[in-house]
Amino acid sequence: MTQFRIAPPDLPHIPASEITPKEVFLNRRQWLAGAGALTTAAGLLPQPAEAAQVIVPLAAKANPQFKPSDAPTDKKLATTYNNYYEFGTSKSAPANEAASLTVRPWSIEVTGEVAKPRRIDLEELMRLPLEERIYRFRCVEAWSMVVPWIGFEFRHLAALVEPTGKARFVRFTSVARKEEMSGLRTAVPVLDWPYTEGLRLDEAMNPLTLMSVGMYGETLPNQNGAPVRLVVPWKYGFKSAKSIVKIEFLEQQPVSSWTKSAMHEYGFYSNVNPMVDHPRWSQKRERLLPSLFASRETELFNGYTEQVAGLYSGMDLKANF
Amino acid sequence: MSEPLSLSRAARWIDKGLLGPVWLVPVKAAVFVLCLWPLARLGYAGLFDPLALGANPAETIIRSLGDWTIRFLLIGLAISPLRSWTGINHLIAFRRMLGLFAFAYACAHLLAYLAFDRLFQWGEIVQDVIKRPFIAVGFIAFCLLLPLAVTSTRGWVLRLGGARWALLHRLVYPIAFLGVLHDWWLVKRDLTWPLIYAVIVALEMLARVRPVKSFLKQHSPFQQNIAGR
Structure with missing residues (x-):
């Protein structure tokens, strides 16, 4: 198992300009300059940001350690079949509705039990060591995909704010803008907005835990959680919060939106586990989309046992579902 | 059973008026x-173009078949109230067909679930019915549909006699109710469609209550045009 280090010596900090082809890098600048920072001819004042999809090529070196035996899911499927209830509860709603979200400029407020609480701009996050990892993605609804994410390990972000000894949990909060997200405008709120999720600090610091800024060689489409989202591949998909605006390091275990809505259905851990059934879905097998038959055996920790089993040694995974 | 269906026999039936008026045949x-x-x-789409059904074709097929089962049940249940409201008695000719289509879609829905979701693993299926209320409710609704389809x-x-037959077929109301409940309990958060179905079932049940029934009849905007019915 990989040993946990905040700044591993084998991962030197390389300026993005060196690892990214110049053409792509310039392209990246273009969009960083894009929607948010357009200046008016008159006063060179920033114009109000404009809602739009910002999907541009994003180069990152593939990490060969993460390459499941199955080929990545067709990009069109992964970007049109989404659970993102802030844009509606159907699978097709996010792809149709999410262009209304403004994703530039963007920043994440990082607070709580940290030595250096601060707001981190997307531009700074994009300079963290990005790599491409192909992860299995398993939804609690018993379907799965294989997704080539581009992102950086969460621990690199944590290193920027230096969690204190008191920090034991991390809470992630997603964006909630009523005027830009149609699913937030329902008469009865579907969930307790804003969407929040939580991890134990050691789970968050595990090298598998990714903050993703892209997929399929491009920046994230809005419906997949642009501009920056969490990816925790050994847990059910809903743990991987999208479009993150706030990260808090906490002493106490946070309660997520899904747990609040149905505590006996969505536990804090929500690790992929064929032995622990969800009240509505048997988790024994899964359907690797777009296959018709749910013929795949679900793997414990979604197949990432080697990397994460140590986090739960001695724990009753049924009681701590 | 009966002699094989032939065009000449159908023509004889039409002549005898067994199939209702001539215009009813093409409409049916x-x-x-x-x-x-x-x-x-x-x-x-399932056979030749599964991706037209989205990233999860099996889910689309199962859900869509289930939705159409409920819709046919609800349309079938609307026939009687519509008939007494409009006075168009021929509407009754469509009730059995709609009911049998509801049954056919229910069969296809069940079969798709057994095959795609459970790969005919009977042990798992039994577990599913026991453990998951929404599946149990759907299963009971299907079992109740069987005697109605047969009779x-x-x-x-x-054979049963009109009164007993009618009594048996009143089962369609609890079936529709269970069908809507099946849908309601499946949905994770958004109850829009189950709610719409539930309201329609409730209205249809209300329309059966005698005072409501006679009110509808008396206040039909169509009664003048079809006086004598």
Whole structure:
């Protein structure tokens, strides 16, 4: 198992300009300059940001350690079949509705039990060591995909704010803008907005835990959680919060939106586990989309046992579902 | 059973007025084809173009078949109130067909679930029915549909006698209720469609209550045009 280090010596900090082809890098600048920072001819004042999809090529070196035996899911499927209830509860709603979200400029407020609480701009996050990892993605609804994410390990972000000894949990909060997200405008709120999720600090610091800024060689489409989202591949998909605006390091275990809505259905851990059934879905097998038959055996920790089993040694995974 | 269907026999029936007025035959045929349309579309896409059904074709097929089961049940249940409100008695000619289509879609829905979701693993299926209330409710609704489908023929109406047959077929109300509940409990958060179905079932049940029934009859905007009915 990989040993946990905040700044591993084998991962030197390389300026993005060196690892990214110049053409792509310039392209990246273009969009960083894009929607948010357009200046008016008159006063060179920033114009109000404009809602739009910002999907541009994003180069990152593939990490060969993460390459499941199955080929990545067709990009069109992964970007049109989404659970993102802030844009509606159907699978097709996010792809149709999410262009209304403004994703530039963007920043994440990082607070709580940290030595250096601060707001981190997307531009700074994009300079963290990005790599491409192909992860299995398993939804609690018993379907799965294989997704080539581009992102950086969460621990690199944590290193920027230096969690204190008191920090034991991390809470992630997603964006909630009523005027830009149609699913937030329902008469009865579907969930307790804003969407929040939580991890134990050691789970968050595990090298598998990714903050993703892209997929399929491009920046994230809005419906997949642009501009920056969490990816925790050994847990059910809903743990991987999208479009993150706030990260808090906490002493106490946070309660997520899904747990609040149905505590006996969505536990804090929500690790992929064929032995622990969800009240509505048997988790024994899964359907690797777009296959018709749910013929795949679900793997414990979604197949990432080697990397994460140590986090739960001695724990009753049924009681701590 | 009976002699094989032939055009000449059908023609004889039409002559005798057994199939109702002549215009009813093509209308019934058209409704029949219309009812088959969702199934045909799903079947075609499932076989030749699964991606047209989205990233999760199996889910689309199962859900869509279930939705159409409920819709046919609700349309079938609307026939009687519509008939007494409009006074168009021929509407009754469509009730059995709609009921049998509801049954056909329920069969296809169940079969798709057994095959795609559970790969005919009977042990798992039994577990599913026991553990998951929404599946149990759907299963009970399907079981209740069976005797109605079997006794849908003219022969069974005679055998049971009209009153007993009608009593048995009132089961369609609890079936519709269970069908809507099945949908309601499946949905994770957004209850829009189950709610719409529930309201329709409630209205249809209300329309059966005698005072409501006679009110509808008396206040029909169509009664003047079809005086004498």
